[in-house]
Amino acid sequence: xxxSPAERQAMxxxxxxxxxxxxxxxxxxxxxxxxxxxDVLAEGWHRGAGTAHAEVDALSHLPExxxxxxxxIVTLEPCNHTGRTGPCSEALIRAGVARVVYALDDPGETxxxxxxxxxxxxxxxxxxxxxxxxxxxxxxxxxxxxLGRPHVTVKWAQSLDGRAAAADGSSQWITGPAARADVHARxxxxxxxxxxxxxxxxxxxxxxxxxxxxxxxxxxxxxxxxARETPADAALRRHPHExxxxxxxxxxxxxxxxxxxxxxRVFVEGGPTLASAFIAAGCADTVLAYVxxxxxxxxxxxxxxxxxxxxxxxxRLAVTxxxxxxxxxxxxxxxxxxxxx
Numbered sequence: 512x513x514x515s516p517a518e519r520q521a522m523x524x525x526x527x528x529x530x531x532x533x534x535x536x537x538x539x540x541x542x543x544x545x546x547x548x549x550d551v552l553a554e555g556w557h558r559g560a561g562t563a564h565a566e567v568d569a570l571s572h573l574p575e576x577x578x579x580x581x582x583x584i585v586t587l588e589p590c591n592h593t594g595r596t597g598p599c600s601e602a603l604i605r606a607g608v609a610r611v612v613y614a615l616d617d618p619g620e621t622x623x624x625x626x627x628x629x630x631x632x633x634x635x636x637x638x639x640x641x642x643x644x645x646x647x648x649x650x651x652x653x654x655x656x657x658l659g660r661p662h663v664t665v666k667w668a669q670s671l672d673g674r675a676a677a678a679d680g681s682s683q684w685i686t687g688p689a690a691r692a693d694v695h696a697r698x699x700x701x702x703x704x705x706x707x708x709x710x711x712x713x714x715x716x717x718x719x720x721x722x723x724x725x726x727x728x729x730x731x732x733x734x735x736x737x738a739r740e741t742p743a744d745a746a747l748r749r750h751p752h753e754x755x756x757x758x759x760x761x762x763x764x765x766x767x768x769x770x771x772x773x774x775x776r777v778f779v780e781g782g783p784t785l786a787s788a789f790i791a792a793g794c795a796d797t798v799l800a801y802v803x804x805x806x807x808x809x810x811x812x813x814x815x816x817x818x819x820x821x822x823x824x825x826x827r828l829a830v831t832x833x834x835x836x837x838x839x840x841x842x843x844x845x846x847x848x849x850x851x852x
């Protein structure tokens with residue numbers, strides 16, 4: 512059965528409602544209940560962990576029996592498991608809903624399968640309405656679900672001979688303006704930007720995403736890893752977002768906490784030590800290497816120890832793109848197992 516104009520309009524509204532919910536380990540989901548004539552009976556969205564899911568929230572605004580024969584419009588497949596709340600598929604069945612239209616399949620091993628459960632109960636189920644729009648909204652959450660943590664991009668700039676700085680420590684600028692502009696655009700697409708305390712103390716970075724001298728509308732949350740104190744007058748303390756500080760080198764703990772904060776796309780830009788730590792821990796999914804045609808020599812390598820004792824143990828990346836940026840070249844690479852080494 513084709514999706515009706517009323518169902519399409521309702522899904523657009525459900526996506527708007529979904530954005531009202533917080534980003535966290537849980538997806539942003541919106542839902543509407545439509546009468547058989549296509550009129551909106553109720554709306555709902557997920558307000559965070561432990562609260563009613565979007566479908567149940569919408570049903571809660573209706574008197575008992577009012578949803579019998581109705582259509583539920585949901586941005587994500589109704590869940591099929593009991594966590595802090597019961598399965599939404601069962602709630603829809605109990606309410607007597609006759610038809611369920613959703614945008615995206617639930618990728619969870621335990622939460623997925625709600626569509627099949629609804630069909631088995633005789634409910635008409637139609638997936639895929641405005642799938643691309645829904646994926647744009649919760650795509651990062653789906654990726655984090657697959658990885659079991661946020662997606663991590665590790666970035667560095669280097670000379671042709673693999674140095675991140677000259678022998679005296681100076682590094683501004685190895686790459687040219689086109690490469691630096693590309694970095695800022697990619698920062699804006701991230702949820703968090705991560706550096707170590709060494710970078711903070713040496714460079715005093717602002718960790719903002721800029722377009723020329725202007726701040727971009729989207730800004731990543733600044734994150735600092737390390738035991739040393741960040742100065743009170745550090746530039747990052749004037750960031751549009753409150754910084755997060757982690758006095759630990761336990762990257763799994765850091766990533767788990769960032770996921771709890773709803774930060775699903777992490778951009779690591781913290782110098783050779785931190786970049787190497789993420790790679791060695793198997794926590795790098797995408798590598799961005801900006802290579803400038805300059806030679807520096809000396810000891811300041813772009814990477815240090817990444818846990819490779821021999822050539823047989825080399826971490827071999829898949830190059831997905833080579834992008835010329837002025838005189839520089841950006842290599843976009845993916846780790847073979849998307850961070851699950």
